[in-house]
Amino acid sequence: SADEVPAIINSDPPITNLSKRPVLQPKETTPPQFLCTLRNPQGKVCVRASLGVEYVVRENKKNYYFNMNPSSTQATGFCGNQKSILSLDFDGGHLEFTFIKVPTVAFISMKILAPSAFHNKTYVGVINHDKLFKAKNGLSFQCKSQMTLILASYFRVKLVPLQIQAFDLANGAFGKEVECWEDYNKRMIPIILGAVAAAVCLIAILTYVLVRERRGQGYEQL
Structure with a gap:
């Protein structure tokens, strides 16, 4: 079952001392799945997400990995009628989802800042114009398959599995x-x-049956 990440609404004080800074690893492992919810000041849930997150950084022709850890991650954001942010x-980065609501459909644009603990480098990736994870209002977007977002030639983010709604x-x-x-x-x-x-x-x-019948008819004529 997914761990739940504590949510802090936009009126709460800023976060300090989140965790030990992350370190990119040379081997890939399955990211832990966690659940996070964001509530407005009245306590109503405006965003809910269940996901596992893996950062992939390419450095010197090699891939390095970092899995987001639920125990050292906190959810913050803003709840609005037409736009919400999760x-x-x-400590070392964040993953930001911007939700946009139009008359019949909600979708997500993403802005991502990767860990900065590898050789003191900061890896930044942004997707601003793509409409991701589209779903009609009141429905959630779900993907059990691995989703890979390519943000740059040296940087990508994997989400698996994913269910999200605002x-x-x-x-x-x-x-x-x-x-x-x-x-x-x-x-x-597989069905096809x-x-x-x-x-x-x-x-x-059918071909075998038809050929056999025709041969039988031919013998009778002889």
């Missing part, structure tokens, strides 16, 4: 899931391949 903060969360819970394209392909491709294989087998059987 920031997952840790605005219109009934009783603070996720709405019905909108399936990502990667999950849809994984689910449909199975249907194609069944069709090929059926065609082969």
Whole structure:
């Protein structure tokens, strides 16, 4: 089950002494999944996210990794009617989601700051113009497959698994899931391949039967 990250609403004091600064690792491991919620000053949930986060940095032709740790991460942000912001903060970086609501659809633009503990370098990546994780209002976006966001030639972020929603969360819970394209392909491709294989087998059987019948008719005419 996912750990829950404590949320701090925008009226709370700034965060200090979050954790020990992260260190990029030479080997990749599965990131822990955690749950975070953001509430407005009235206590109503405006953003809810369940995810695992892995940073991938390429340095000197090698990949290095950092998994976001739920125990050293805090959720801050802002709740608005048309725009909300969720920031997952840790000592050394943060992952920020900006949610935009239009009349029928909510989507996300992302601004990301990576860990800065590798050779005292700061790795920055921004996605400002793409509409990510689109879902109709009241629904949540879900992707069980790994989602990789390429932010630069040397920097990417992996999200796995992911379920996220802003605005219109009934009783603070996720709405019905909108399936990502990667999950849809994984689910449909075996079905399509199975249907194609069944069709090929059926065609082969029908061809065999027709050929056999024609041969039988030919013998009778002789």
